[in-house]
Amino acid sequence: MFKYFPHTKADIESMLKTLNISSIDELFKDVPESVIFNSDYDVPSFMSESELRNHFAELSKKNQELTLFSGLGIYDHYQPAVIDAVTSRQEFMTSYTPYQPEISQGTLQYIFEYQSMIQTLTGLEVSNASMYDGTTATAEACFMACAVAKRNKILISSTLNPNTVNVIKTYLKYKELEWDFIAEKDGVVDIEDLKNKLDKDVAGVVVQKPNFYGIIEDYEGFADLIKANKSLFIVNADISTLGVLKSPKEDGADIACGECQSLGMPVAFGGPSLGYLATEKTYVRKMPGRICGYTHDLEGRRAFVLTLQAREQHIRRSKANSNICSNQSLMALFATIYLSLMGKNGLREVNNLSYQGAHYLYEKLLKTKKFTDPFKKPFLKEFTLETNIPKEAIQTALLEKGIFGGIGLDVFGEQYEGLINFSVTEKRTKAEIDNLVNILEGLS
Amino acid sequence: MINYNKMIFELSNSERIGYSLPREKFSEFHINQLSDNLLRKKELLLPEVSELDVLRHFTNISIKNFGVENGFYPLGSCTMKYNPKINEEMAANKAFSNLHPLQPTSTTQGALEVYYNLQTYLSELSGLHEFSINPYAGAHGELVGLMVIKAYHEDRGDFKRKKIIIPDSAHGTNPASTVVCGMDVVEIESNELGRVDLKKLKAVLNDEIAGMMLTNPNTLGIFENDICEITKLIHEAGGLMYYDGANLNALLGKVRPGDMGFDVMHINLHKTFSTPHGGGGPGSGPVGVTETLAKYLPNPRIKKLDDYYFVENSSTALGQISSYFGNYLVALRAYTYIRTLGKENLKLVGPYATLNANYISKALRTAYELPIKGYCMHEVVFNGLINKDNDVRTLDIAKRLLDFGMHAPTVYFPLLFPQAIMIEPTETESKETIDDFINVMHKIAIEAKEDPDKLKQAPTKTPIRRTDEVFAAKMMIFSYKDYLEYINNRG
Numbered sequence: 001m002f003k004y005f006p007h008t009k010a011d012i013e014s015m016l017k018t019l020n021i022s023s024i025d026e027l028f029k030d031v032p033e034s035v036i037f038n039s040d041y042d043v044p045s046f047m048s049e050s051e052l053r054n055h056f057a058e059l060s061k062k063n064q065e066l067t068l069f070s071g072l073g074i075y076d077h078y079q080p081a082v083i084d085a086v087t088s089r090q091e092f093m094t095s096y097t098p099y100q101p102e103i104s105q106g107t108l109q110y111i112f113e114y115q116s117m118i119q120t121l122t123g124l125e126v127s128n129a130s131m132y133d134g135t136t137a138t139a140e141a142c143f144m145a146c147a148v149a150k151r152n153k154i155l156i157s158s159t160l161n162p163n164t165v166n167v168i169k170t171y172l173k174y175k176e177l178e179w180d181f182i183a184e185k186d187g188v189v190d191i192e193d194l195k196n197k198l199d200k201d202v203a204g205v206v207v208q209k210p211n212f213y214g215i216i217e218d219y220e221g222f223a224d225l226i227k228a229n230k231s232l233f234i235v236n237a238d239i240s241t242l243g244v245l246k247s248p249k250e251d252g253a254d255i256a257c258g259e260c261q262s263l264g265m266p267v268a269f270g271g272p273s274l275g276y277l278a279t280e281k282t283y284v285r286k287m288p289g290r291i292c293g294y295t296h297d298l299e300g301r302r303a304f305v306l307t308l309q310a311r312e313q314h315i316r317r318s319k320a321n322s323n324i325c326s327n328q329s330l331m332a333l334f335a336t337i338y339l340s341l342m343g344k345n346g347l348r349e350v351n352n353l354s355y356q357g358a359h360y361l362y363e364k365l366l367k368t369k370k371f372t373d374p375f376k377k378p379f380l381k382e383f384t385l386e387t388n389i390p391k392e393a394i395q396t397a398l399l400e401k402g403i404f405g406g407i408g409l410d411v412f413g414e415q416y417e418g419l420i421n422f423s424v425t426e427k428r429t430k431a432e433i434d435n436l437v438n439i440l441e442g443l444s
Numbered sequence: 445m446i447n448y449n450k451m452i453f454e455l456s457n458s459e460r461i462g463y464s465l466p467r468e469k470f471s472e473f474h475i476n477q478l479s480d481n482l483l484r485k486k487e488l489l490l491p492e493v494s495e496l497d498v499l500r501h502f503t504n505i506s507i508k509n510f511g512v513e514n515g516f517y518p519l520g521s522c523t524m525k526y527n528p529k530i531n532e533e534m535a536a537n538k539a540f541s542n543l544h545p546l547q548p549t550s551t552t553q554g555a556l557e558v559y560y561n562l563q564t565y566l567s568e569l570s571g572l573h574e575f576s577i578n579p580y581a582g583a584h585g586e587l588v589g590l591m592v593i594k595a596y597h598e599d600r601g602d603f604k605r606k607k608i609i610i611p612d613s614a615h616g617t618n619p620a621s622t623v624v625c626g627m628d629v630v631e632i633e634s635n636e637l638g639r640v641d642l643k644k645l646k647a648v649l650n651d652e653i654a655g656m657m658l659t660n661p662n663t664l665g666i667f668e669n670d671i672c673e674i675t676k677l678i679h680e681a682g683g684l685m686y687y688d689g690a691n692l693n694a695l696l697g698k699v700r701p702g703d704m705g706f707d708v709m710h711i712n713l714h715k716t717f718s719t720p721h722g723g724g725g726p727g728s729g730p731v732g733v734t735e736t737l738a739k740y741l742p743n744p745r746i747k748k749l750d751d752y753y754f755v756e757n758s759s760t761a762l763g764q765i766s767s768y769f770g771n772y773l774v775a776l777r778a779y780t781y782i783r784t785l786g787k788e789n790l791k792l793v794g795p796y797a798t799l800n801a802n803y804i805s806k807a808l809r810t811a812y813e814l815p816i817k818g819y820c821m822h823e824v825v826f827n828g829l830i831n832k833d834n835d836v837r838t839l840d841i842a843k844r845l846l847d848f849g850m851h852a853p854t855v856y857f858p859l860l861f862p863q864a865i866m867i868e869p870t871e872t873e874s875k876e877t878i879d880d881f882i883n884v885m886h887k888i889a890i891e892a893k894e895d896p897d898k899l900k901q902a903p904t905k906t907p908i909r910r911t912d913e914v915f916a917a918k919m920m921i922f923s924y925k926d927y928l929e930y931i932n933n934r935g
């Protein structure tokens with residue numbers, strides 16, 4: 001016997017008898033003999049629970065937990081204990097997509113609440129139930145823009161995180177759509193270059209704030225230009241920063257999208273995290289993913305259901321705009337609980353504390369004279385500096401003290417040579433920051 | 445409190461807080477130092493509640509949900525097997541969940557080892573050469589797998605091949621993924637046995653065919669017994685075979701997709717490998733390919749050299765499709781599952797799942813219409829009741845099951861039968877549970893004859909009853925803000 005298989009010998013015999021057969025193998029008679037797998041799998045033998053725990057204890061030793069001054073899309077923010085307590089409830093964790101609303105109100109209601117929170121943070125009218133991550137959400141936003149504008153070109157700001165750019169490029173390339181880059185000027189997207197490149201093929205323009213360098217871009221004038229060209233304006237923003245920054249709606253965006261990992265999710269080696277996508281109701285029929293709507297049941301009780309499903313793959317099949325089916329529902333619950341706990345004041349405080357720490361570190365690093373700021377632009381929780389110290393020296397010196405930070409941006413491409421990133425969340429203490437500065441001060 | 449009906453926003457009381465943040469350390473700086481034109485003007489509509497408010501709220505809404513630990517969950521095509529607790533314990537390990545994806549590989553060897561070994565286990569279990577675990581879900585895996593197929597043809601300078609053959613029984617994601625990948629769907633009708641019709645297949649083969657997507661067993665739970673012929677035909681026509689691994693559970697221990705001639709596939713770790721569905725994700729959709737196609741797998745790749753694991757970005761790859769390594773902690777759960785079962789127990793998954801499904805098939809066919817006779821694999825599809833007199837439909841049967849404390853099967857899919865009801869018990873269900881289900885299904889069949897109204901009214905014992913979907917689609921209330929406007933307008 002094995003703990004996950006309840007089949008006793010007697011059960012099996014009685015079931016086989018009902019089926020009038022003598023062995024389970026007979027059920028596989030449709031499988032051609034030539035493809036039956038008769039050998040043993042070349043995978044390890046089973047493990048008891050305590051063996052597994054020991055095994056993971058060994059594996060854990062090969063990982064190093066570090067004090068994180070690293071960001072670039074994945075941030076080390078505080079995760080309230082309540083989140084794990086709630087998300088590990090089996091009612092949320094083990095249920096399927098809420099196809100049967102009568103027994104799925106828990107999931108449907110938090111999706112509605114999640115959508116409400118994304119709505120207020122982005123300022124746009126409608127959020128979907130979730131996307132896989134910030135990069136794929138942005139790629140899907142590009143598809144959406146092409147479907148709405150009935151055009152086939154996307155303009156991508158050069159100040160987007162290269163991970164997002166790469167994913168957009170892959171998606172567009174295979175869908176046989178086009179793209180071009182809007183140049184950057186002094187670390188921000190260049191509006192003059194945008195003017196030059198807006199033509200009648202452009203379906204959408206994608207920008208990011210805070211951008212890859214951590215700079216908070218200002219999109220004054222963008223929406224007017226883009227709308228005049230009948231294109232859609234897509235703003236990618238780390239959702240947590242929208243607690244204080246101008247909302248995409250206030251920027252004049254038609255679609256907002258990006259990463260939600262900063263809302264109470266662990267860094268988790270990059271996943272699972274959560275992507276969001278929001279737009280105005282005019283475009284909702286071209287929106288990817290599930291959408292939850294408010295309604296009532298037969299007896300007039302408040303109820304939530306998945307709605308406008310005629311957009312989705314299971315109904316529209318080859319005519320659907322997106323193929324997304326399973327998304328990141330449980331991570332949307334992380335975000336919903338986090339935002340419920342934080343409220344508008346908590347979110348503001350998180351941003352302010354991160355801002356304070358980042359600016360303290362920034363000033364200290366400049367004072368060492370070993371770092372310079374090539375951009376001198378406003379930033380929030382992360383920033384980019386230039387240095388002559390080899391990035392390997394920085395990394396090694398920090399790792400020795402259990403710190404990860406000062407990421408050389410050239411891991412994303414050689415055009416970033418000499419630039420390094422620091423990110424500070426509310427979790428970083430003064431002692432940790434001072435220690436970081438001390439270590440770096442000693443390098444040359 | 446099953447009657448609990450508040451939204452979190454309705455508990456709000458300004459000044460209440462549910463967080464505790466570190467105290468200010470650097471008061472010389474403040475976010476207000478940012479220039480005004482960068483800051484938000486519009487007030488946020490977020491709740492202001494205490495920690496206990498939050499816990500009670502989510503606990504109270506959670507109990508309106510039905511999870512695998514509540515009862516039988518025979519949702520066809522979804523493989524709602526037990527989600528082991530040890531998987532969760534391992535995934536909660538901070539030595540993994542606190543790793544930043546950009547950390548140097550010297551500090552993440554344990555995490556990379558799990559990812560790498562899972563790649564090799566999946567290869568072994570599926571008979572394909574190499575896997576990438578980056579895709580986030582089944583549909584994402586399909587898209588990436590189709591990208592591999594397209595990249596392969598284009599690499600050979602063959603730009604004509606843009607058609608993917610898909611049976612009409614296929615899941616909606618198959619045709620949707622094809623179009624998202626910039627290719628066209630050639631749909632072929634299934635034969636009267638619910639299988640690929642070889643004649644019809646031959647008729648659509650030409651030099652524009654990039655490949656074929658197939659689920660085997662197909663969505664009717666039937667094994668495509670002509671599979672060797674099918675893969676041969678496609679290969680001879682110059683196409684590649686894609687395996688939709690949503691139904692892999694049936695085959696564990698019995699058949700490997702690679703051995704059937706498939707070139708590309710995805711696996712839903714959230715089905716066959718026991719990771720929880722989370723109310724609709726996060727899942728994980730690893731993609732496996734043959735040796736020839738391995739160079740196209742998406743970046744970043746995880747490789748091993750002399751016991752050292754490293755991250756590689758290759759110029760031959762199809763590109764990047766995720767920010768980093770996909771839903772890493774989901775993969776870690778699947779790894780735990782494979783190590784828990786080991787080669788001995790993995791072999792039993794398909795046989796036990798298949799035994800359970802056939803037992804149900806046999807027991808229910810006296811009351812429910814079984815359109816395809818013969819043995820099924822891990823799931824069985826009925827076409828509603830045999831006796832269709834009282835206009836009792838599949839929807840009514842599904843809703844009535846909820847009253848008996850069981851989750852409904854998948855309904856109205858596949859599209860081949862108008863009253864399709866798709867039952868997948870999985871191997872983790874006992875004979876007692878299945879017998880209970882069979883009894884309830886027979887009881888429902890009798891009710892359909894004697895008291896059809898009871899079914900039309902069902903469910904009555906659930907937290908809410910049937911919902912007004914037309915209202916939802918018409919009113920488009922998608923947020924609390926919409927809701928407040930709706931209430932105000934209603935007066």
Ligand SMILES: Cc1ncc(COP(=O)(O)O)c(C=O)c1O
Nearest residue numbers: 325326521581582583615617690
């Ligand atoms: C047959 C089949 N193919 C593909 C999928 C898509 O998988 P996912 O929901 O993980 O994207 C599913 C599951 O919904 C399925 O049942």
